[in-house]
Amino acid sequence: MFWWFERSGEHLRLEVLQLAADKYELRVIDADGTARVETFANADDLAKRQTQLQHALSSQGWTGPHGWVM
Template sequence: MIWFYERRGEHLRCEIRQQLEGDQFALVVTMPDGSERVELFEDSRILNVRSVELEKLLRSKGWDGPFARDI
């Protein structure tokens, strides 16, 4: 799952990936400068809670979204 946020012409991408090995998930945030921040989770429920927290944090910092990518 991938979603995007926008703030003053900058874009931030959030992605949830299932890791190839094991039952882990990664929450990957790609910053406007291209740097990535990765958080790993073994429990999808905890990942879901964290993704909701992240959305609230981003919105409180002025990011608009989440938006799906137009194809």
């Protein structure tokens, strides 16, 4: 799944991937292309972290999420 956030014409992307039954990744690709990856052993922890990030981005002036499920 992919989500984009926008601020002043810049875009930041969040990606969520399930790599195995018990392995998930949350990738944050900043507007400058810098990528950060966090790994999780279960979907609940991933969902909590994703929610935290979305709230943090909103408080920093980013709008979104915009995106879709693939």
